[in-house]
Amino acid sequence: MSNPSSAYPILYASFNQDSSCFVVGTRDGFKIFDSNTGKLLYERAMGAFIIVEMLFNTSLLAIVGAGEQPSLSPRRLVLFNTTTGTPLRELNFLTSVLAIRLNRKRLVVVLQDKTFIYDTNSVAMLDTVDTVPNLKGICAFSPNSDGCFLALPASTTRGLVLVYNVMELRPHCEIDAHRSPLAAMVLSSDGKYLATASEQGTLIRVYLVSEATKSFSFRRGTYPSTIYSLSFGPPAQLPDLLAATSSSGAVHIFCLELAMNQRSRRSNSLLGSVLPDSIHDVLDPPYHLILHNAISSGIKSYAVIRKVVKESGTSTSDFPACRVTMLLIAFTGYFQEYSLSINNQNESSWSLEREFNLLTVDSSVATRS
Template sequence: MDLTRSTSNPNDAPGFLYAGFNQEYGCFATGLNTGFRVYNCDPLIEQARSESSEGGIALVEMLYRTNYLAFVGGGRNPRFPPNKVIIHDSIKSKAVLELEYKSDVKNVKLRRDRQVFSKRLTVVLVNKVFIYEFGINPKLLYTFETCDNERGLAAVSASQDHAVLIIPGRQKGHLQIVDLDSLGYYWSAVPQRYSESSINSNLNTSTTTIEHDLSSPTTTSSSSTGRATPTANISIIAAHSGKLSCVALNHDGTKCATASDKGTLVRVFNTATGTLLNELRRGMDRAEIYSIAFNHDSTRLCVSSDKGTIHVFNLDPSVVTTTDQKPLPRGPTYGEVVVYPTVPSVKGTGLTQNGNRGSSFSFMKDLLPKYFSSEWSFAHAKIVTENRCIAAFGEEKNTIIAICADGSWYRFLFDPRKGGECTRDSFERFLKNE
């Protein structure tokens, strides 16, 4: 959640620039005008902090629960130039890698691969995405071009067995699905197009700086290695007619979810085939989506926005049926008006096949506007201050964790059978509005 990209709210915690979960949603990190902090999600426990007058950090990316963090400077007094990525070792309390670009860095993603010591680094600029295998001397694996991506949209699968990256395509509303395993691991440590003087090769020094020429070709020259340059396995999905505003991947990279800048629909696709699996309606009014998250087994999805509401959708019929496979009754409706029949019937329960709320007129979807065939959220939670937030499913069953721009932390419980309004189970402030 980049809090610098949109208009601030009077309830925002002062100096709060960024919040983001780690790859498995067990921790979250915050970027502040004075540094950063790292917290355990549930229970809420501060695990690390580094704050000083040196300046602000606008982006903090964790590598699971390891000692590696990626930083990008920001705020009114950036600690690092916004065109640099700093890989920080919290055990050594120093930078171990620096990457410099000719434009501001919009996002950074880290992942750990099958090989024990293999790590991937994804750096997102406004029109380019760089993929590295990183160590003391980082190896550039591939460069991708995208349409204007001011939000820095990108998502990487968390599973160590299946490496998938999703980024915007070259056309508005399109999504690129990249099989990172197809990029290989055999590139030279020093790409031919970089000048030797731009790379610090002293092994006693833990910092490496690379200045990228954005006019360079998109792949490393194969002549320096004597091996063929691989072709990345890329699929393109025309996800929305408008610009993308949020993207997400499930744990193993088999499903992705997207929202456009209109913020009314969330679409879920199969990453292998590009098939549309679910089309879910958040609402009818325009909203800015701040987070989309799958649960661990990809049977549910939660969506948060600047409206201060978190929506939970079912993706799989198996989570909402009894042993005799009959639909369960649902709790009260929420949000926009949805018409339910007064007498339930097999064809008119007001529920979709996946157990989300729907219209009793959905059987007339070919005659009525698309609104009447929409799938609405199965459950919902409300942030009291109607503030911007990010949300994910908690480690405890049937819980949602929300991190809000006012420095508050929520844990909600939802009824997996009835849905409806979630119960606020716990509330704390990790940043105080002072």
């Protein structure tokens, strides 16, 4: 998530592919932190950066400058080695780099009207995808090589999504997700699900990528709000959860498993069998948990679900009791860790476990309190 034109001290924030680490880019440089302990792992003061992407826990970074110095052009992508502190390779483009995504086999570079796909190891260009004007660099990427997809906007007037198979280098499908233009997207790490939000921000929709069909529709709220981030929970953990942050200042967590169980029961009922899905989107309960006033309204933020632990000895037809660890970065410079406890009746309670200033922390401060 980049924020190049903002007065906020954080210009960019992202988690690595398994959310074990996160990085923030500032006007002075960038910092890498351990998600579990909050420990500062690496710091580099070399100017303003609008993109800093990690490759899991390796020493490789893909970085793009904010253009405040001639040597840090927003049109130049640098592959940087944190161990040696030196650049490995540079890629120069005709226009600004708006987003970067990568895994162990593919490097994706998103420009305003083109997206380039490279081999990560050789940095050889494999394909170019022409796109509609994508001024915000909106994209989604699944880092798992077995289900590695890239999602890009396919319209400037409505929420049409192009899903591209970056391993086979071919379009996979198009999904007509919203009537309004897209504001945010995320793919689950295994490439199974795509979650989308439009500029209205009232509905979050989840699609099954393999069949390009809608699986879930969640109502975030009644009034429009800008969606800042969407993030699926860790792979291979139940229940399936989706986190969203918005300009309202609240954090929403949607429960896919609960919605699936409710849908199964509904389809077996007489009323459920005759009502169309569009009516169910209105009538169904929201299946989500809300952390109100996590940050001030209008402050850009980024949340991920770091861990989901199912409570032992619990079982229910609807929802397994669990404990969720959620991490939140506010672009004003603060990090928060919340613990969310959910019981078998989908009742929840939140507690703030940790909070610190990302801009002033050193390696001895950011430990769990």
